[in-house]
Amino acid sequence: MSAPPPPPADAAAATMPGTHFRTGGGTRIRELGFRLLLLSALALALLVLVVLVIDVLNDGLGSLSLDFLTETPSRIDPSSSGIAPAIMGTLWLMFVCAAFIIPVGVASAVYLEEYANRERWWNRFIEVNIQNLAAVPSIVYGILGLAFLVRGPLSLGNVVLAGGLTLGLLVLPVVIVAGREAIRAVPPSIREGSMALGATQWQTIWKQVLPGSVPGIATGTILALSRAIGETAPLILVGAVTFATTADTGLFQEFSALPIQIFGWAAEPQEAYKLLAAAAIIVLMAVLLAMNAVAIWLRNKYEKKW
Amino acid sequence: MEAGTQTLGGAAPGGNPLGAARRRWGEEVIRGLLFLAAVISILTTAGIVVALLTESLSFFQEVGTRFFTDSSWSPLFSDPQFGIWPLLNGTFLITGIAILVAVPLGLGSAVYLSEYASPRTRRILKPALEVLVGVPTVVFGYFALTFITPQILQAIGIEVQVFNALSAGIVMGIMIVPTIASISEDAMSAVPQGLREGAYGLGSTKRQVATRVVFPAATSGIVASIVLGISRGVGETMIVLLAAGLAPNTGVNPTEGYATITTFMGATAKGDNPAGTIGYESIFACGLTLFVLTLFMNMIAIRFVRKYREVYE
Numbered sequence: 058m059s060a061p062p063p064p065p066a067d068a069a070a071a072t073m074p075g076t077h078f079r080t081g082g083g084t085r086i087r088e089l090g091f092r093l094l095l096l097s098a099l100a101l102a103l104l105v106l107v108v109l110v111i112d113v114l115n116d117g118l119g120s121l122s123l124d125f126l127t128e129t130p131s132r133i134d135p136s137s138s139g140i141a142p143a144i145m146g147t148l149w150l151m152f153v154c155a156a157f158i159i160p161v162g163v164a165s166a167v168y169l170e171e172y173a174n175r176e177r178w179w180n181r182f183i184e185v186n187i188q189n190l191a192a193v194p195s196i197v198y199g200i201l202g203l204a205f206l207v208r209g210p211l212s213l214g215n216v217v218l219a220g221g222l223t224l225g226l227l228v229l230p231v232v233i234v235a236g237r238e239a240i241r242a243v244p245p246s247i248r249e250g251s252m253a254l255g256a257t258q259w260q261t262i263w264k265q266v267l268p269g270s271v272p273g274i275a276t277g278t279i280l281a282l283s284r285a286i287g288e289t290a291p292l293i294l295v296g297a298v299t300f301a302t303t304a305d306t307g308l309f310q311e312f313s314a315l316p317i318q319i320f321g322w323a324a325e326p327q328e329a330y331k332l333l334a335a336a337a338i339i340v341l342m343a344v345l346l347a348m349n350a351v352a353i354w355l356r357n358k359y360e361k362k363w
Numbered sequence: 364m365e366a367g368t369q370t371l372g373g374a375a376p377g378g379n380p381l382g383a384a385r386r387r388w389g390e391e392v393i394r395g396l397l398f399l400a401a402v403i404s405i406l407t408t409a410g411i412v413v414a415l416l417t418e419s420l421s422f423f424q425e426v427g428t429r430f431f432t433d434s435s436w437s438p439l440f441s442d443p444q445f446g447i448w449p450l451l452n453g454t455f456l457i458t459g460i461a462i463l464v465a466v467p468l469g470l471g472s473a474v475y476l477s478e479y480a481s482p483r484t485r486r487i488l489k490p491a492l493e494v495l496v497g498v499p500t501v502v503f504g505y506f507a508l509t510f511i512t513p514q515i516l517q518a519i520g521i522e523v524q525v526f527n528a529l530s531a532g533i534v535m536g537i538m539i540v541p542t543i544a545s546i547s548e549d550a551m552s553a554v555p556q557g558l559r560e561g562a563y564g565l566g567s568t569k570r571q572v573a574t575r576v577v578f579p580a581a582t583s584g585i586v587a588s589i590v591l592g593i594s595r596g597v598g599e600t601m602i603v604l605l606a607a608g609l610a611p612n613t614g615v616n617p618t619e620g621y622a623t624i625t626t627f628m629g630a631t632a633k634g635d636n637p638a639g640t641i642g643y644e645s646i647f648a649c650g651l652t653l654f655v656l657t658l659f660m661n662m663i664a665i666r667f668v669r670k671y672r673e674v675y676e
Contacts, residue, residue, distance in 0.1 A: 088568055091573075092479055095474050096479075097471075098467060098468045099472040099476070099492065101468060102492060102544075103488075103491055103492065106537075112509075112510045113502070113506070161400045164396065165397070165400045165403070168397035168398055169401060172394055172398070183401050186405050188665070190408060192657065193657065194598025194599070194653060195600070196653070197598070197653060197654050197657075199628075200411070200628075203414075203632070204410075204417075226407050229403070229404060229407070233404070283497065286499075287498075287500070287502075289500065290604075290629060293629050294629070294632045294646075296632070316499055320601065320605065323501070323504065323508060323509070323605055331509055341499065342498075342502070
């Protein structure tokens with residue numbers, strides 16, 4: 058539906074002078090003005106994005122150095138502060154998150170596309186539920202993590218495992234939706250051919266459908282992780298720490314994370330800490346940019362044309 | 364795709380080779396495991412509801428209707444007040460400012476992308492706009508606090524406090540632009556080409572087609588996009604936590620600071636509130652309020668989206 062509409066009377070009037078009967082000069086100016094107004098709306102939104110990037114680079118580049126990546130944050134001396142604990146925490150969180158969302162997300166997608174009978178109310182319920190989950194505010198997932206993982210039944214404490222699973226639950230719908238699209242893109246003839254040769258349904262899925270949908274699933278997973286990596290609010294609720302004194306962390310240890318570190322520094326009143334926050338933002342945005350670039354590359358390179 | 368609808372007897376070797384297939388237990392187990400994975404999403408919803416309700420229940424047993432009748436909110440003070448209105452006031456004031464920014468920018472972008480942009484321009488501009496979705500909200504919060512407030516608002520002579528609703532609202536509006544733009548653009552692109560051609564045939568200009576034919580025909584999608592935008596704003600935490608301050612405020616002056624539902628939750632969770640205290644429970648009562656608000660808005664939005672799909676597909 059993106060085909061441009063046919064040129065309006067304006068164009069005809071321009072090429073055939075004297076034949077225009079209703080597009081007077083005033084109309085043409087109003088047409089142009091309207092078009093410029095629309096374009097400026099779009100341009101303004103993009104301009105803010107550009108200004109944001111320039112502002113962050115301007116504030117943060119000065120603090121960016123190798124030491125910044127390897128030091129721990131300091132309450133006393135901003136100039137010797139670094140983000141090593143935040144980087145380690147974020148890596149651990151992403152590891153836990155990926156280990157959770159890849160199997161669960163792909164399995165859900167396979168179930169919904171290959172097995173679920175849409176006549177059954179529970180299958181429709183699962184679909185509506187996933188649609189609704191995608192719109193729940195992220196801080197509410199923090200509540201879920203706080204009540205069930207950090208305290209309550211599991212009582213893991215403020216540890217990486219609780220944080221990673223909370224983020225995993227938050228971005229699970231992204232993987233399921235992407236996985237379903239990738240699976241749906243595998244044509245039915247592939248499945249029918251496999252079944253006709255005597256393969257069972259699962260053999261068909263495992264040997265034909267899943268290999269054909271790996272690029273789509275991988276792209277979806279990277280996009281889900283790139284959403285998870287910037288999430289801050291849920292991590293505040295599950296108790297990530299802003300001033301970690303050591304980069305040493307693990308599944309069952311306390312943790313910091315890049316967005317949490319940015320928040321902690323940005324909330325400090327002293328200017329020096331705000332500049333550190335900007336430097337950490339540069340690191341986070343660089344990682345995000347790289348992840349998205351990989352996702353786009355994967356999609357373009359491996360997407361199969363059936 | 365239902366495997367093995369007839370399961371009786373077919374297992375015997377030498378039975379009718381064209382009869383019903385033998386039930387394969389391995390296949391059934393796999394099917395069961397996949398179903399369990401899909402059920403995790405339902406457990407997530409159930410977990411959210413259970414967590415919110417149980418803690419909120421003990422909150423409301425203690426506080427009762429003071430949640431609606433108290434005029435201020437200070438559950439952590441020695442003389443605690445439990446009125447939710449100041450937090451709702453901050454939430455909707457800031458979201459209101461955001462919508463004032465996001466609706467013109469988002470709808471303008473949507474009309475441009477759908478009606479004016481050439482396919483090539485569209486291919487470049489649309490992903491560029493979507494980059495805004497990928498910016499972590501903590502980065503927007505930093506931008507509101509360290510750039511919009513001092514270098515824009517204070518620089519042009521608006522006397523805003525360090526924490527203020529205006530800068531949080533403006534930046535939140537920019538954050539919402541892609542939500543409004545992409546959903547309304549979908550709705551506008553779904554308007555059948557025949558309607559446009561009919562209008563051109565009657566001598567309409569491009570602007571008339573966009574404003575008098577496409578825009579009205581896409582109304583339900585546009586409304587859905589705005590409702591979803593509001594819902595995103597209400598649930599947003601980091602921008603308000605960094606830029607709008609923590610003080611509950613019942614006024615409407617956008618140059619002052621305001622606490623919102625989400626800032627209270629974030630700021631309180633950062634402090635030490637052991638389970639069972641009223642401080643801990645108040646996080647959940649706020650969470651419940653937020654969950655109900657956003658769920659309600661999402662349901663409205665989904666209904667509107669269905670409406671435009673039904674009309675043209």
